[in-house]
Amino acid sequence: MPLTGRWTLTRYLIEQRRRYPQASGDLNALILDVALACKAIARIVAFGAVADAPGLGLPNGTPTGGALNVQGEVQKPLDVIANEIFVRMNEWNGHLAGMASEEMDEPAQIPASYPRGKYLLVFDPLDGSSNIDVNVSVGSIFSILRAPDDALASGRDAAEADFLQPGAAQVAAGYAIYGPTTMLVLTVGNGVAGFTLNPSLGEFVLSHPEIRVAADTTEFAINSSNARFWEPPVKRYVDECLAGRGGVRGKDFNMRWIASLVAEAHRILMRGGVFMYPRDTRDPAKPGRLRLLYEANPIGFVMEQAGGRASTGRQPVLGVVPSALHQRIGFVFGSRNEVERIERYHHEPATRDPGTPLFAERSLFRD
Numbered sequence: 001m002p003l004t005g006r007w008t009l010t011r012y013l014i015e016q017r018r019r020y021p022q023a024s025g026d027l028n029a030l031i032l033d034v035a036l037a038c039k040a041i042a043r044i045v046a047f048g049a050v051a052d053a054p055g056l057g058l059p060n061g062t063p064t065g066g067a068l069n070v071q072g073e074v075q076k077p078l079d080v081i082a083n084e085i086f087v088r089m090n091e092w093n094g095h096l097a098g099m100a101s102e103e104m105d106e107p108a109q110i111p112a113s114y115p116r117g118k119y120l121l122v123f124d125p126l127d128g129s130s131n132i133d134v135n136v137s138v139g140s141i142f143s144i145l146r147a148p149d150d151a152l153a154s155g156r157d158a159a160e161a162d163f164l165q166p167g168a169a170q171v172a173a174g175y176a177i178y179g180p181t182t183m184l185v186l187t188v189g190n191g192v193a194g195f196t197l198n199p200s201l202g203e204f205v206l207s208h209p210e211i212r213v214a215a216d217t218t219e220f221a222i223n224s225s226n227a228r229f230w231e232p233p234v235k236r237y238v239d240e241c242l243a244g245r246g247g248v249r250g251k252d253f254n255m256r257w258i259a260s261l262v263a264e265a266h267r268i269l270m271r272g273g274v275f276m277y278p279r280d281t282r283d284p285a286k287p288g289r290l291r292l293l294y295e296a297n298p299i300g301f302v303m304e305q306a307g308g309r310a311s312t313g314r315q316p317v318l319g320v321v322p323s324a325l326h327q328r329i330g331f332v333f334g335s336r337n338e339v340e341r342i343e344r345y346h347h348e349p350a351t352r353d354p355g356t357p358l359f360a361e362r363s364l365f366r367d
Contacts, residue, residue, distance in 0.1 A: 006205070006206070007205065007206040008201075008203045008204065008205055008206070009031075009032065009035055009184065009186075009195050009203070009204040009205075009206075010028075010032065010203075012193060012195070012206055013028040013031060013032070013188075014028065016028075016188050016190060019190070026094075026095045026117055026118065026119070027095075027119070027144070027171060027172065027188070029093060029095055030090070030093065030095040030096070030117075030119055030121070030144065031144075031172060031186070031188075033089055033090050033093050033095075034086075034089075034090065034121070034123075034142050035176075035184055035204055036089055037085050037086045037089040037090065037140070038140050038176035038182070038184060039182075039197065039202070039204075040085050040089070041081075041082045041085055041086075041125070041126065041140055041176070041178070042176065042178045042182040042197065044078065044081060044082075044085075045078065045126075045132070045138065045178045046178070076126075076129045076130070076132065078126055078129055078132060079103055079125065079126050079129050080103065082125035082126040082129075082140065083101050083103040083104065083125040083126075085125070086099070086101065086121075086123050086125045086140070087099060087101070087108055090121055091108070091110055091111060091114060092111075092114045093114075093117070094114065094115035094116070094117050095117035095118070095119055096110055096116065096117050096119055096120065096121055097110065097116050097117060097118065097119065097120055097147035097151050097152065097158050097162070098110060098120055098121075098147070098151075098157070098158020098162065098163075099120070099121045099122070099123070099158075100120070100121075100122045100123075100158075100160075100163050100293065100294075100325055101122075101123055101124070101125060101294070102123075102124045102125070102291060102294045102295075102326070103125060106160070106325075107157075107158045107159070107160060107162075107163065107325070109157045109158060110158075116155060117147075118146060118147050118152055119144055119145065119146060119147060119171065120144070120145040120146070120147050120158065120162060120163055121142065121143075121144060122142065122143040122144075122145065122163060122293050122294060122297075122298075123140065123141060123142040123143070123294065124140065124141040124142075124291070124294040124295055125140055126138060126139075126140060127139050127140065127141050127175075127260065127261050127262045127295065128258075128259070128260030128261060128262055128263065130259070131258075131259065131260050136258060136259075136260055136263065137177055137178060137179035137180075137258075137260060137262065137263040137266075138177075138178055138260055138262065138263070139175050139176050139177040139178055139260070139261075139262030139263070139266075140175060140176045140178075140262075141174075141175045141261070141262060141294060141295055141298050141299065142173065142174060142175070142298060143167075143170050143172075143173045143293065143294070143297055143298040143301070144170065144171045144172040144173065145163065145165050145169060145170060145171060146169070146171060147162060148162050160324075160325050163293060163322070163325060164321070164322040164323065164324075164325070165321075165322070166297075166318060166319055166320060166321050166322070167292075167296070167297035167298075167300050167301055167310075167317060167318035167319075167320070168318040168319060170189075170297060170298070170301045170318075171188070171189070172186065172187065172188045172189065173186075173187055173297070173298035173299075173301040173302055174186035174187060174298065174302060175262050175265065175266075175298065175299070175302070176262075177262050177263065177266050179263070181196050181197065182196070182197035183195065183196050183197070183207070183208075183266070184197070184204050185208075185211070185266070185269065185302060187301060187302050187305040187306075189305065190305075191210055191211075191305055191306070192210070192211040192269070192302055192305045192306040193206060193208065193209050193210065193211065194206075194207055194208030194209075194211055194269075195207060195208075196208075211269050211270075211306050212306055212307045213268060213269060213272060213303060213306045213307050213308035213334065213335060213336070214271070214272030214335055215307070215335055215336045215337050216272070216335055216337050216338070217272040217273045217274060217334065217335040217338055218251055218252065218253050218254060219253065219254045219255070219256055219271075219272065219273035219274070220238070220241055220253055220254075220255055220256070220273065220274045220275075220276065220338070221255065221256045221257050221258070221264050221267075221268075221273060221274070221275045221276065222234075222238060222255070222257065222275075222276040222277070222278075223257055223259070223277070224238075224255070224257070226280055226282065229280035229281045229282040230278065230280055230281075231278065231279065231280065231281065231346075232350055233313070233342065233345035233346045233348075234276065234278045234280075234313070234342070234345075236345055237276075237341065237342050237345055241253040241255075242255075256273065261275075261290065261295055261299065265299050265302070265303070265333070268303075268308070268333070268334045268335070269302070269303075269306060269308075272334070272335045273334050273335060274332065274333070274334035274335055274338040274339060274342070275331075275332065275333050275334050276313075276331075276332045276342070277289050277290050277330065277331050277332075278313050278330045278331075278332060279312070279313065279329075279330030280330075286328050287328060287329060287330060288312075288328045288329040288330035288331060289328060289330075289331075290328060290329060290330075290331045291326060291327065291328055291329075292317075292320060292322050292327045292328065292329045293322055293325065293326075293327065295331070296310070296317050296329055296331045297317065297318065299331075299333060300316075300317040300318050300331075300333060301318060303333045303334065304318060307336065308333060308334055308335060308336055308339070309333065309334070309335075309336040309339040309340060310331070310332075310333040310339070311331075311332045311333065311339050311342070311343055312329055312330045312331065312332070313330050313332050313342055313343065313346050314330075314343065314346045314347070315343075317329065317331060317333075
């Protein structure tokens with residue numbers, strides 16, 4: 001087993017590559033460039049409200065936010081800066097055929113002056129940025145896919161269709177979390193490992209080898225302010241949890257809600273739990289809140305590799321074939337037994353809501 005704290009990310013990747021003697025090393029180099037981008041973003045996030053201070057090395061002419069992104073959300077300055085860092089630190093290395101980001105309407109093309117490679121990089125440069133003002137942990141999420149063969153053969157620009165691959169096709173995925181410490185959590189399809197940024201060395205060092213998600217839990221995370229829009233299976237599950245020891249589950253549950261996907265995922269990896277941002281009835285045009293390519297697929301891949309489960313509530317999220325670059329989807333993940341219970345509730349026949357007296361069963365003989 002690796003010696004915790006003594007293996008750098010570079011050494012970990014080299015050891016992983018030894019499992020595949022035919023590998024070229026391009027994937028390792030790409031992941032190291034992604035990690036470098038995360039280090040740069042961590043430094044800027046740490047400055048918070050003074051992130052525009054001199055000496056941070058921000059690219060000249062970097063936009064300052066305020067515009068609407070393709071999602072219709074107002075971009076914060078750090079959203080734009082983080083996106084710029086990801087693009088600039090990965091466009092030159094010769095490992096990519098294209099990039100796609102939550103903050104960009106269309107795929108980013110590799111400049112003609114740089115060589116092109118065989119991978120596609122998909123990322124959310126700064127997840128949870130709305131929490132920056134209150135100093136809550138935020139992060140960056142990334143996913144690596146193989147470029148289609150015809151793109152490699154022709155050398156053409158990356159098209160939106162190239163990125164529309166199911167999550168099961170991911171080569172690697174992970175996230176960085178910028179909190180009291182900066183961590184990089186990564187899977188290359190052989191389990192999940194966590195690396196903590198050692199500020200003295202400027203290196204990510206292995207601190208959490210072989211992360212596993214507990215199969216059972218007594219914690220769930222959901223935005224209860226949306227309860228009136230939940231579908232019956234979700235309402236049933238949450239009501240059963242809230243009933244506690246005296247209910248059908250026979251145990252007490254705690255509820256958590258941070259509203260930062262990276263922070264929620266990290267907590268679940270560290271101590272178990274289930275996260276729900278399900279499809280609801282609020283806006284029929286939006287079958288979910290979270291983005292399939294930039295959020296659900298990479299986090300889902302990490303969860304599955306750690307022994308957890310990731311789902312739409314109805315089916316494994318990694319099996320969903322994307323239909324659009326910025327597609328939204330319902331997302332449930334975490335401790336396997338709880339996620340499977342939620343899926344089962346979605347597939348069982350609908351039952352009447354016992355909380356609606358008008359339609360409740362009546363009897364002269366009640367317990």
